Amino acid sequence: MDQYAVFGNPISHSKSPAIHTMFAKQTQQAMEYGVIEAPLDGFEKAVGEFIHRGGQGANVTLPFKQQAFALADQLSEAARLAEAVNTLSFNKGRIYGDNTDGKGLVADLKLQGVTLTDARILLLGAGGAARGVIAPLLSELPASIHVANRTEQRAVELAVQNPSSKLVASGLDNIEGEFDLVINASSASLAGSVPSIRGPLVADAVCYDMVYAATVTPFNLWARQQGASRTIDGLGMLVCQAAESFAIWRGVRPDVNPVMQFLRAQMTQSL
Structure with missing residues (x-):
């Protein structure tokens, strides 16, 4: 066999x-x-x-x-x-x-009824998890993807590796704009904590945590408290x-x- x-x-x-x-x-x-x-x-x-x-x-x-x-x-x-x-x-x-991580993320988002085309996406984190999903997300033709990381230089490097006019990079403390979808790919989830971003950024957005759990993940719990329209974890x-x-x-x-x-x-x- x-x-x-x-x-x-x-x-x-x-x-x-x-x-x-x-x-x-x-x-x-x-x-x-x-x-x-x-x-x-x-x-x-x-x-x-x-x-x-x-x-x-x-x-x-x-x-x-x-x-x-x-x-x-x-x-x-x-x-x-x-x-x-x-x-x-x-x-x-x-x-x-x-x-297959990026394709898996995109497939789950579509299964969950999340629209990616023309979406304004905020991607939290610039490590391996984020690197694996940038290209598949870009292939769905979003309006923009803002990559934000605790160390801004790593976010910039990720954007340089994936040249696109739709990519913006910054530190976590320098995020501007409104977003339709916020994806947490940061290592904070693995540590049971939440990225240090301002709450209004996730208000009315769909929030997706790549980590999954039997109960609500810390990020998704925080996102709900900030007014997220919907939260999804990474089991899918x-x-x-x-x-x-x-x-x-x-x-x-x-x-x-x-x-x-x-x-x-x-x-x-x-x-």
Whole structure:
């Protein structure tokens, strides 16, 4: 049976095995999907061992996305722009690297009924999460994307890497304008905190946190308090980016809706 896995450290919490197992059952694909906790200094060796055991593809999560980028023999345009890889494919001794995070975000936003064309978007953060979604967001032809980061220079560098007249960059304390969509891609969410921006910026906007949780994330709770018209967390992005990986490997696109509903119900029951 075809073998796939997700690499990370730590990785025991990953929902990827459940997601891909549901995808495989739904699409009648003969495959198994496991987890591999690679040593922090042994990612390349762990991938090599997995390939030797017959592995055909893998997902990559923290802290190995940059190492996967360096390991790949061939990169997709999305991976090149993101400078990070979350999907590996192994074929005839070569390693192909892709990044499905941006496509996953865009797919979830569309599923949620969020209009991206002509939208005024505020993207909080300029790290790996933000790098992975800039190009797919631009491809949806928004009116503008304002990238704001605690260190302004990093936001500027991200804009330079993705040249577009629609991109604006600034520090978190220097954001101006009104926005239709605010996306939190900052590391603050991982720490359970909120980016230090002025509240009125999110008023009447749809606010999207890339982090997901059984309860409302700190960012989305704050956004609601500031008058956001709607808040969405990143569970759908997780499932949609997995569906993109699955399609790369198996050539078939699964239905994400029942998987999202199952995971949401499971998380709610765990409270």
